[in-house]
Every structure is written in structure tokens, then in C-alpha cells.
Amino acid sequence: MFQELNGKSVDRRSFLRGSAVFAAAIGLAAVPAFAAQQAPPKKEQPKDPFSDGEKDKSEGEPKVLVDKEGREYRVCPQCAYNMYREGRMWVCENCGYSYVE
Numbered sequence: 637m638f639q640e641l642n643g644k645s646v647d648r649r650s651f652l653r654g655s656a657v658f659a660a661a662i663g664l665a666a667v668p669a670f671a672a673q674q675a676p677p678k679k680e681q682p683k684d685p686f687s688d689g690e691k692d693k694s695e696g697e698p699k700v701l702v703d704k705e706g707r708e709y710r711v712c713p714q715c716a717y718n719m720y721r722e723g724r725m726w727v728c729e730n731c732g733y734s735y736v737e
Contacts, residue, residue: 701709709718710726717730727734 701711703709703718707720709720711717712719712728712731712733714733715728715731717728719726719728719733721727721737725734725736
């Protein structure tokens with residue numbers, strides 16, 4: 637491709653090596669610019685996985701979720717599927733996560 641360039645021969649290997657060094661230099665120059673643009677993460681209060689979520693505003697009681705069959709359920713904190721009450725335990729239908737109330 638290139639025969640002679642300023643007395644040096646440029647073959648495929650030296651061309652690729654030079655372009656890799658050039659790309660690395662550009663990448664290292666751009667890293668501080670991207671690092672300066674990132675904002676520090678906001679600190680959030682951890683959510684209680686056993687809370688029912690929304691509360692009824694009139695009584696301060698947890699909002700009751702009812703499925704289409706009329707059974708009370710909660711949302712599983714592991715897989716976000718429905719949990720149903722079995723005695724004193726709430727058990728997830730999907731992953732088997734359970735806890736005693």
C-alpha cells in the first residue's frame with residue numbers, strides 16, 4: 637500500500653500498532669472529562685421489604701390488595717410476584733420466599 641514515507645516503510649503491522657497507540661492516547665485523554673461529569677449517587681433510605689406499600693389515608697392502615705379470586709395478597713420483595721397467607725406465614729407462589737407475620 638505505502639511504499640516509502642520519509643525514508644521509512646510502512647507495512648500493515650506498523651500501521652496497526654501506530655493506530656492502536658493513537659487510539660489509546662485519545663481514550664486516556666477523554667477519561668478525566670467523563671469522570672468529571674458523573675454526579676455522586678444520592679443516598680436513599682432502605683425500604684422495608686415487609687411493608688405493604690401504600691397506606692389508607694383515612695385510618696393509617698395498610699392498603700389491602702385483593703386478587704381477581706378475592707384473596708388478599710402482598711407483593712414479594714424477592715421477585716415481585718404475589719404472596720398469599722398460609723396461616724401466620726406469607727408465602728410467594730413463584731419463588732417460595734416466606735416470612736412469619
